[in-house]
Amino acid sequence: MPDLLLLALLLAAVAIGWWLGRRDRKQRSPARQQPALSRDYFVGLNYLLNEQTDQAIETFVAALEVNSDTIETHVALGNLFRSRGEADRAVKVHQNLLARPTLSVTQSHTVQLELSRDFLHLGLLDRAERLLQTLIREASSDSTRHSAKKLLVDLYERERDWQSALDVAQPTLIRQHDDIRRAAAHWLCELAQQNMQSASPSLARKRLRQALSIDxxxxxxxxLLAKLEHDTGQYKAEIRYLKRIPEQDNDFTPIILEPLRDAYHLLEDISGLELSLRQVIERGAFTTAIILLAETLQRREGNKAAEDFIRDQLSRTPSLRGIDYLLGLYRYDIDGLERERIELLKRHTRELIEATPRYRCSRCGFSGSHLHWQCPRCRSWGMTKPVTGIEGE
Ligand SMILES: [Zn+2]
Incomplete structure (x- = not known):
């Protein structure tokens, strides 16, 4: 139980700090009467030895004095409570510290920063926000201000207040932290989507260009720029934006393929589609691209051409969706019992495909059938990508 051990060590450190502080004062002023704290110390220790941690904590925190020797340990004790999921206790410890008039300004700011973390943990966002705003205004230490800004950005992100998050993060945090820079571009995308919903495409475009200038x-x-062009019938411009995506990150290629097909169809440019799909396949054997190309071959040259093409691709890059498509082609040429067997196999491949996640977060492994720009589990932006391999793309 490493937590319990750490807690015991911290409590022992608080106790030793208190004892040293008291001894020091006793030596300086021998006439002063000794306070009756030693009893509390032994009561607390007794609780701890009997593994009655809760009572031990209450006794130590209530009895032990806060002085320059013990303050860091008190802060660490509060942080330990928070990390154990007991943020309400952490609040008590940190508030108890703040009430001490002996605290220096710097120490007070350190404790306020921890207290705002406790509030964030408890979901008391208003209280955390007020505390962090005060720290950003008043803290003299750059590192405290920096940490307060990062927490406030996190808070605004949780509240989906994208503009406030941007205001706090710009320009320092965006320059210094890759994660925040990536997130900031997504906040601008979120704002652009709001503009698109309220029919302000020019404002949306401006924000999307700003997003690209940041990241x-x-x-x-x-x-989203491709979507804006699609909505106004500018399909050639849509295709140009879509084609930039694999250049940015080839792993995202699968998300452009269906819109690409639709745009070429609307332009009635099937040879353009075929050429683009061949270019995609050269950069990576994405199953969606292979199937879309097989479909164009099927329409132009018939089932046999599509079958030959898919078989050739499967021998190089096996994929469940490729097999499923091939089974679909086979059933055209047969009937009776043979067809029933193929239908049965195809039902199984469909079930397997439907049970396989299409997207996975490369940071925490969260997977699902929808593309989340922000991972619902680890909250990182742009890390959820299409799944590749035999069961995926
Ligand atoms: Zn994740």
């Missing part, structure tokens, strides 16, 4: 690898910005 030129922001796939989502080009994805």
């Amino acid at each position: 030129d690898r922001c796939v989502r910005a080009n994805w």
Whole structure:
């Protein structure tokens, strides 16, 4: 039980700090009467030895004095409570510290920062926000201000207040932290989507260009710019934006393929589609691209051409969706019992495909059938990508 051990060590450190502080004062002023704290110390220790941690904590925190020797340990004790999921206790410890008039300004700011973390943990966002705003205004230490800004950005992100998150993060945090830079481009995409919903395409475009100027690898910005062009019938421009996505990150290629097919169809440019799909396949054997190309071959030259093409591709890159498509082609040529068997096999491949996640977060492994620009589990932006391999793309 490493937590319990750490807690015991911390409590022992608080106790030793208190004892040293008291001894020091006793030596300086021998006439002063000794306070009756030693009893509390032994009561607390007794609780701890009997593994009655809760009572031990209450006794130590209530009895032990806060002085320059013990303050860091008190802060660490509060943080330990928070990390154990007991943020309400952490609040008590940190508030108890803040009430001490002996605290220096710097120490007070350190404790306020921890207290705002406790509030965030408890979901008391208003209280955390007020505390963090005060720290950003008043803290003299750069590192405290920096940490307060990062927490406030996190808070605004949780509240989906994208503009406030941007205001706090710009320009320092965006320059210094890759994660925040990537997130900031997505906040602009979120704002652009709001503009698109309220029919303000020019404002949306401006924000998406700003997103790309902050993070030129922001796939989502080009994805939304393509959508804006699609909505106004500018299919050639849509295709240009879609084609930028594999250049930014080839792993995202599968998300452009269906819109690409639709845009070429609307332009009635099937040879353009075929050429683009061949270019995609050269850069990676994405199953969706292979199937879309087989479909164009099927329409132009018939089932046999599509079958030959898929068989050739499967021998190089096996994939469940490729097999499923091939089974679909086979059933055209047969009937009776043979057809029933193929239908049965195809039902199984469909079930397997439907049970396989299409997207996975490369940071925490969260997977699902929808593309989340922000991972629902680890909250990182742009890390959820199409799944590749035999069961995926
Ligand atoms: Zn994740």
